Amino acid sequence: MANKLYELLAVEQDRKNKSSLSIGEAKKTFTKNDPYFDGMVKKYVSLEEDNEQIPDETKEMVKTVKQQLEEVLEDAVTAIDATLSKEETNASGTAKAELIVGETNFGTFSATSLLALESQVSKILDLYQAIPTLESTKKWNFDKQTNTYKTEEEVKFRSIKRPKVIVKYEATDKHPAQTELLSLDFQVGKYVTTYSSGKLAISQKTEMIKRLEKLIENIKIARSKANNVEVGNVKLGQRIFDFIHKDVI
Numbered sequence: 001m002a003n004k005l006y007e008l009l010a011v012e013q014d015r016k017n018k019s020s021l022s023i024g025e026a027k028k029t030f031t032k033n034d035p036y037f038d039g040m041v042k043k044y045v046s047l048e049e050d051n052e053q054i055p056d057e058t059k060e061m062v063k064t065v066k067q068q069l070e071e072v073l074e075d076a077v078t079a080i081d082a083t084l085s086k087e088e089t090n091a092s093g094t095a096k097a098e099l100i101v102g103e104t105n106f107g108t109f110s111a112t113s114l115l116a117l118e119s120q121v122s123k124i125l126d127l128y129q130a131i132p133t134l135e136s137t138k139k140w141n142f143d144k145q146t147n148t149y150k151t152e153e154e155v156k157f158r159s160i161k162r163p164k165v166i167v168k169y170e171a172t173d174k175h176p177a178q179t180e181l182l183s184l185d186f187q188v189g190k191y192v193t194t195y196s197s198g199k200l201a202i203s204q205k206t207e208m209i210k211r212l213e214k215l216i217e218n219i220k221i222a223r224s225k226a227n228n229v230e231v232g233n234v235k236l237g238q239r240i241f242d243f244i245h246k247d248v249i
Helices: 005-032 065-090 111-128 202-226 237-245
Strands: 038-046 057-059 096-101 104-110 140-143 148-151 154-169 178-197
Touching: 005 065, 005 111, 065 104, 065 111, 096 111, 096 202, 104 111, 104 202, 111 202
Parallel strands: none
Antiparallel strands: 038 057, 038 178, 096 104, 140 148, 148 178, 154 178
């Protein structure tokens, strides 16, 4: 972080732009590349000796939602810190208010700092609202070793049709046997599939969004308090025009 205001001003906009780009790219990934966060292993198990062997199918997970958010985190934190550092430096001696959410006290900030913070946190809220969640039709279990979710094995049987002669009536001394050739389904193997996902549970997404909305609500409250001061009436406008017009018009 820069030590002088002029140094901070030189890099603040670049940091804000980089944060906006990171958030935008992450949101695009969440909304356009949903399959990135899912994986699958599908194995075939033959139920008959010397039967056809079918190769396994595998889909690798590209990344998890947590990893995607961590990619955004550094840029977003840097941008927030740069903007608030600038605003707090410029607001030295002005009215301020505490930003408190529940039992968490984030500190005391000026109205301009809180306005800038509200803008950036709103962008983060927009990103978190786009987070993809686990498919609700599957039962997921959290795997602590991989920090991802997995399903129990899903089994589906593979059948093929084979001809089979069915004896409808046994042969007698007067009539030959009556048979019928049918095409019947025979189970020859099974597919065992395990799904994995780096998405979040709906409850996790909902909780983070609730926290962000509460944070924004309290930023607005703090900003309102910071603005609750007597106005210092400055009479400068007329003097400026007097200076411009003096001895000219």
